[in-house]
Amino acid sequence: MKIIYLHQYFNTPEMSGGVRSYDIAKHLVDKGHSVQMITTDRTPFNRGGWKVSDEDGICVHWLSLAYSNQLSYIKRLVAFFSFAISSSKKGGGLQGDVVFATSTPLTIAIPALYISWKLSIPIVFEVRDLWPDVPIAVGVIKNPIIKYLAKLLERHIYSKSKAVIALSDGMKSGVVKAGCKKDKVVVIPNFSNLELFNIKNTGKEFRANRRWLGSSPLLVYTGAFGMINGVDYLVDISEQLMLLKSDIKILLIGDGKKYNDVKRYAIQKHVLNNNLFINSSVSKSELPQLLASADLASNIVINIPEVWNNSANKFFDALASGTPVLINGGGWQADIINNHNAGIVTHGLSIEESAKRIDDFLHDKLLLKESSENAYKLSKKYFDKNDLVKKVEQILLLSINRKDVKSSKII
Numbered sequence: 001m002k003i004i005y006l007h008q009y010f011n012t013p014e015m016s017g018g019v020r021s022y023d024i025a026k027h028l029v030d031k032g033h034s035v036q037m038i039t040t041d042r043t044p045f046n047r048g049g050w051k052v053s054d055e056d057g058i059c060v061h062w063l064s065l066a067y068s069n070q071l072s073y074i075k076r077l078v079a080f081f082s083f084a085i086s087s088s089k090k091g092g093g094l095q096g097d098v099v100f101a102t103s104t105p106l107t108i109a110i111p112a113l114y115i116s117w118k119l120s121i122p123i124v125f126e127v128r129d130l131w132p133d134v135p136i137a138v139g140v141i142k143n144p145i146i147k148y149l150a151k152l153l154e155r156h157i158y159s160k161s162k163a164v165i166a167l168s169d170g171m172k173s174g175v176v177k178a179g180c181k182k183d184k185v186v187v188i189p190n191f192s193n194l195e196l197f198n199i200k201n202t203g204k205e206f207r208a209n210r211r212w213l214g215s216s217p218l219l220v221y222t223g224a225f226g227m228i229n230g231v232d233y234l235v236d237i238s239e240q241l242m243l244l245k246s247d248i249k250i251l252l253i254g255d256g257k258k259y260n261d262v263k264r265y266a267i268q269k270h271v272l273n274n275n276l277f278i279n280s281s282v283s284k285s286e287l288p289q290l291l292a293s294a295d296l297a298s299n300i301v302i303n304i305p306e307v308w309n310n311s312a313n314k315f316f317d318a319l320a321s322g323t324p325v326l327i328n329g330g331g332w333q334a335d336i337i338n339n340h341n342a343g344i345v346t347h348g349l350s351i352e353e354s355a356k357r358i359d360d361f362l363h364d365k366l367l368l369k370e371s372s373e374n375a376y377k378l379s380k381k382y383f384d385k386n387d388l389v390k391k392v393e394q395i396l397l398l399s400i401n402r403k404d405v406k407s408s409k410i411i
Contacts, residue, residue: 203293
């Protein structure tokens with residue numbers, strides 16, 4: 001099977017950010033398939049044009065196109081359409097049996113549709129965020145013409161795709177609501193990489209290199225500092241923890257458009273470098289040591305229901321490491337944590353109530369141990385990477401053979 005794989009933000013494990021596409025592509029090449037990954041090199045100040053590299057058997061075509069979460073909305077749109085046009089030309093000149101496109105952004109649908117038409121091959125489309133619903137809900141997309149065109153593109157890519165992969169049941173509902181046939185949508189959530197996080201350490205090295213941490217309970221956030229993440233929530237929590245005279249420390253690690261805003265807010269609240277610390281992003285390979293030192297991980301979002309359907313990598317990394325998870329929103333991830341006693345959910349609680357709940361949780365050793373064991377069991381039973389990548393492979397093979405996913409049991 002020859003796969004043309006489109007993902008504008010592909011990462012290897014040595015890079016910061018999610019590696020779902022890498023995990024899928026690596027599994028496919030290990031099974032003897034050919035994968036041509038079309039993506040971007042986002043390194044600042046790089047020169048334009050394409051370069052090709054071999055990443056563990058994956059043939060990766062990198063388009064030099066500087067991008068960061070700190071870009072303005074207009075500059076992001078320019079980057080989206082620049083990649084859409086360039087990747088259409090690149091993919092149209094390759095050979096393939098199927099085009100596998102993953103959003104975000106939704107504009108990835110443009111090269112997918114073009115390559116499918118030019119090469120007469122099927123599309124499998126993966127939905128990682130509900131575009132344009134989420135940008136519209138948070139007020140990023142306001143222009144009625146852009147809204148209309150985005151909705152039109154969304155409906156068109158769903159109708160032309162042989163199969164659609166959604167990362168949660170909520171996303172599947174959103175895809176179906178947008179007009180996609182329910183029978184061709186398959187839910188495959190993000191993965192827990194049990195091998196990566198199966199390390200025999202207790203985070204002692206990580207703590208030893210941070211004198212401010214010592215033996216204090218640690219709550220960590222790892223991920224984007226974007227509009228929908230609402231990381232300032234943890235600044236408010238840290239302020240309340242100080243008022244409670246708690247010994248809990250909070251570490252925020254990541255990058256994004258709101259990074260400096262969060263830092264300024266932490267200074268304003270007099271918590272920065274007191275009980276709250278902020279560092280830049282780390283690579284995927286560095287996460288095991290970090291999470292091994294943490295007592296509680298967090299998946300934080302703003303209080304808008306449209307973003308509760310997400311399937312954040314940080315959630316699955318925490319489970320794989322056996323780290324309980326703090327959820328401040330509603331949705332399916334909150335339900336899982338509540339139903340399996342694998343952390344705490346503060347949705348509906350005030351900041352004061354949430355801080356007290358966190359403080360109590362992190363000082364209950366028996367509850368922490370039970371929650372840690374439950375988190376790992378969850379990842380192993382439902383989110384094991386090795387099981388889920390096989391489902392993706394099955395869907396691609398079914399699409400090539402022109403079979404509907406509804407007629408085949410994806411196991």
